[in-house]
Structure formats: structure tokens, C-alpha cells
Amino acid sequence: xxxxxxxxxxxxxxxxxxxxxxxxxxxxxxxxxxxxxxxxxxxxxxxxxxxxxxxxxxxxxxxxxxxxxxxxxxxxxxxxxxxxxxxxxxxxxxxxxxxxxxxxxxxxxxxxxxxxxxxxxxxxxxxxxxxxxxxxxxxxxxxxxxxxxxxxxxxxxxxxxxxxxxxxxxxxxxxxxxxxxxxxxxxxxxxxxxxxxxxxxxxxxxxxxxxxxxxxxxxxxxxxxxxxxxxxxxxxxxxxxxxxxxxxxxxxxxxxxxxxxxxxxxxxxxxxxxxxxxxxxxxxxxxxxxxxxxxxxxxxxxxxxxxxxxxxxxxxxxxxxxxxxxxxxxxxxxxxxxxxxxxxxxxxxxxxxxxxxxxxxxxxxxxxxxxxxxxxxxx
Numbered sequence: 001x002x003x004x005x006x007x008x009x010x011x012x013x014x015x016x017x018x019x020x021x022x023x024x025x026x027x028x029x030x031x032x033x034x035x036x037x038x039x040x041x042x043x044x045x046x047x048x049x050x051x052x053x054x055x056x057x058x059x060x061x062x063x064x065x066x067x068x069x070x071x072x073x074x075x076x077x078x079x080x081x082x083x084x085x086x087x088x089x090x091x092x093x094x095x096x097x098x099x100x101x102x103x104x105x106x107x108x109x110x111x112x113x114x115x116x117x118x119x120x121x122x123x124x125x126x127x128x129x130x131x132x133x134x135x136x137x138x139x140x141x142x143x144x145x146x147x148x149x150x151x152x153x154x155x156x157x158x159x160x161x162x163x164x165x166x167x168x169x170x171x172x173x174x175x176x177x178x179x180x181x182x183x184x185x186x187x188x189x190x191x192x193x194x195x196x197x198x199x200x201x202x203x204x205x206x207x208x209x210x211x212x213x214x215x216x217x218x219x220x221x222x223x224x225x226x227x228x229x230x231x232x233x234x235x236x237x238x239x240x241x242x243x244x245x246x247x248x249x250x251x252x253x254x255x256x257x258x259x260x261x262x263x264x265x266x267x268x269x270x271x272x273x274x275x276x277x278x279x280x281x282x283x284x285x286x287x288x289x290x291x292x293x294x295x296x297x298x299x300x301x302x303x304x305x306x307x308x309x310x311x312x313x314x315x316x317x318x319x320x321x322x323x324x325x326x327x328x329x330x331x332x333x334x335x336x337x338x339x340x341x342x343x344x345x346x347x348x349x350x351x352x353x354x355x356x357x358x359x360x361x362x363x364x365x366x367x368x369x370x371x372x373x374x375x376x377x378x379x
Contacts, residue, residue, distance in 0.1 A: 006074040007155040012067035014160065016092060019064065021351070023096035023106075030102050037098035040108035057115035058122065065089050065123030073131050082124040089120035151241035153363055157356070161234050164356040165262040167349035168270050170321075171223055172263055172284045173230025176357035177321045220283050222320055227287025228294060229317040231259050235295035236310040237360055240303050240367055248299040256292050307364045314361045 065085055072081030093116035100106040130136050147155070164175050171177075218226070238251045260280075268276035298306055 006071055007152045007159065008067045008074065009071035010152065010156045011159055012064065012071050014156070015064045015067060018351070019060070019092065020096065022060075024099060024103065027103075029104050031104070032102065033104065035101050037101045037108075040097060040101065040113075041110050043110060046109075046111060053112075054115060057112050058119035061089060061093065061116040061119035062123035062126075064092075065120030066127045067123075068120075069124040069127035070131075070136065073127065073136065082128045085124040085127075086117065086120050089124075090117040093117060093120070146244075146247055147241045148243060153366075154237055154241045157237060157360055157363060158234060160352050160356060160359075162258055162262045163349055164352035165259065166266045166269070167353040168266060169353065171218065171226045171230075172279050172281075172287070173259060174226055174321045175230065175353050176318050176355075178354045218320065218323070224283050224287040224290065226317060226320055227284055228291035229313050231255055231288060231291035232295050232298070232313060233310055233317070233357070233360060234259075236298060236306045236313075237363070239299060239301075239306045240364070243303075245299060249296065252292065252295040252299055255295070256288060260288070304368060307368045310364050311361060311368075314357060314364070318357060 068088060069082045069085035072085055090113075093113050097108045097110075097113045100108040127136075143151070143155075165173065169175065169177065235252045235255045238255070239248050242248050242251055263279050264276050267279045271278060298309065301309070
């Protein structure tokens with residue numbers, strides 16, 4: 001089987017980084033605790049199990065196994081790619097559990113490793129069934145029909161976008177609000193460990209602006225603009241790699257549906273099912289309509305023009321969002337995600353939410369730097 005273009009390999013790599021982050025969080029107090037890193041393999045079986053722990057260990061690794069198996073199917077590196085995928089994921093999980101032996105806040109577990117390997121097997125098995133049923137080949141045909149040949153980068157970003165929306169935001173679809181936290185962390189990092197004067201550190205701290213405090217809440221019009229741009233940007237990202245106008249329109253509608261669905265799921269996870277639509281305020285509704293109309297109009301522009309518009313909109317979007325304050329309810333929600341049951345999802349959703357706009361901006365710049373081709377002549 002010849003090698004084919006696939007977004008599964010970069011997605012699997014991102015998923016592996018996410019697993020490493022979630023497994024080794026909070027990355028503090030690394031030290032030798034007097035136990036061999038493989039000692040957990042011979043520990044007594046636990047007396048208590050929870051369905052949540054079992055489910056999350058299986059479901060958390062199933063996508064990793066599936067993505068890696070699909071990537072290996074496409075690469076045709078072995079006669080049994082699904083077996084290799086399971087082996088790789090099992091080794092990664094074993095390594096993560098072994099490293100947890102050096103983190104006092106984490107507990108290495110043989111049962112976690114076995115459940116993770118089971119999840120990888122289920123994911124790889126699902127990929128094998130899809131391959132045997134011809135589903136992956138059909139997706140390959142759809143990809144060739146819908147997208148330009150080098151659409152892998154955009155497809156990866158579009159696949160990550162719904163995950164980024166899962167993390168709660170101060171403004172609906174308001175990804176990339178990192179300036180305040182970044183400044184706070186930099187000040188803490190550069191602060192001298194003692195009261196002794198350290199001129200160089202003091203000078204660097206004075207150069208940094210203070211983290212924004214006491215900001216005035218965004219006006220309804222500004223918040224509406226952020227909501228609209230938040231749905232226009234992924235639409236423009238898709239337009240960069242979708243030549244046909246009618247398919248762009250369908251894609252824009254799919255972005256709206258995905259935005260509403262994932263934001264509703266995020267609210268349900270954060271505040272409970274009874275508050276699933278709490279985010280769907282009047283401003284959010286109008287912003288969705290405006291964003292949908294703008295995305296429809298922009299579906300007719302050439303891809304280079306769309307990239308340029310996206311970069312300008314991205315700059316305004318990030319500038320406005322990083323001036324927005326965090327409400328007490330939002331801060332409470334973040335605490336729930338970062339310290340409660342959602343800590344296992346924290347690495348994936350939080351980092352995607354922080355970095356997605358910047359990664360998309362880099363992609364738009366790189367796309368503009370590419371030479372045009374015949375396939376791009378269609379708007």
C-alpha cells in the first residue's frame with residue numbers, strides 16, 4: 001500500500017504530548033522517592049475502584065490508539081499496523097507511569113497502565129474495523145474531493161478547534177486569552193527567591209508590564225464582535241483549503257453547528273446540565289448570526305484574500321479578548337477544571353484554548369507565503 005497524506009500522525013503526536021502533560025502535571029517537586037520506577041508493576045492490587053477512573057483510563061487512550069493505527073495504515077510501515085500502534089501506546093503509558101514515581105503528587109499504577117493499554121487496543125481495533133470496512137478509503141476520496149492536496153495543517157487545526165472550545169472562556173469562542181496569566185507567571189518566575197537585591201532580575205521585572213487588573217468589562221458591541229470573529233476564523237481556515245464555493249458554504253454551516261454544540265457541552269460540564277445553555281446569551285446569539293453572515297460573504301473571496309482578512313481579524317480578536325476581565329463565576333469554573341475531576345482534561349483543553357489562535361495565525365502567514373497553484377484559482 002503506498003504512503004498517503006494523512007493528518008492522523010500530527011494529531012497522534014499532539015495527543016501524545018497531551019497525555020504527557022496530563023500524566024506529569026503539576027511538574028513540581030521532582031525527586032527520588034526511594035522506589036524503583038518499575039516497582040508499581042509488582043504492587044498489591046487496589047482494594048477500591050471507581051468507575052470514573054476505569055472509564056477515563058480506557059477512553060483517554062482509545063483516541064491515541066486509533067489515531068496512531070490510522071497513521072500507520074497510511075504509512076504502510078508494517079503488515080500489522082494496529083499491533084504496532086498498541087505496542088507503541090503501551091510503551092508510552094508505561095513510561096508515563098514510571099516517571100510518576102518521581103512526582104510526589106502522582107501515584108504510579110499498574111492498573112492504569114493495563115487500562116490504558118486496553119483503551120489503545122480498543123482504539124486500534126476500531127481503526128482496523130474501519131479500514132476493513134473501507135471507511136478510511138472513503139474518507140480519502142472525500143478528502144481529495146473537498147480539500148486541496150496539502151490541507152493537512154488546516155485539518156489538524158480544525159480538528160483541535162472543538163477541543164479548544166471545551167475549556168471555559170470569559171467570552172463565547174474567546175480563545176487565546178493568555179496575556180494576564182503570562183505576565184503573572186513571568187513576574188513570579190523572575191521574582192528573586194530571597195530579599196537580597198538582584199539588579200538584573202529587578203531590571204527585567206521593571207521592563208515587564210503588570211498583569212491587567214480591574215479592567216472594564218467588554219461592552220456588548222465589543223463582545224458581539226469577539227463572538228462573531230470567533231466563528232469566522234475557523235471558517236476562513238477551512239476556506240484556505242476548500243476550493244469549491246458550495247462546499248465552503250456547507251463547511252461554514254458545519255462550523256456554526258459545531259460551535260454551538262461544543263459550547264453547550266462545555267457549559268454542561270462546567271455548571272451542570274441544567275445550565276448547559278447559560279452561555280447562549282442575547283449577545284452570543286446575535287454574534288453567531290453576524291459571524292455566520294460574514295462567513296457566508298467571505299466564502300466567495302479568493303483564499304489569499306481570506307488569509308489576509310483572517311490575520312487582521314486575529315489581531316483585533318486577541319487584542320480585545322486580552323483586555324477582558326475574568327468574572328468571579330469564570331474564575332470559579334476554571335478552579336473546577338484545574339483542581340477537580342476535570343484535571344485529566346485540563347492539559348488538552350486548556351492548552352488548545354490558549355494556543356489555537358496563535359497556531360492558526362502562524363498557519364495563515366505560512367499559507368500566504370506559498371505559491372499559488374491551479375487548484376487555488378477557484379474562489
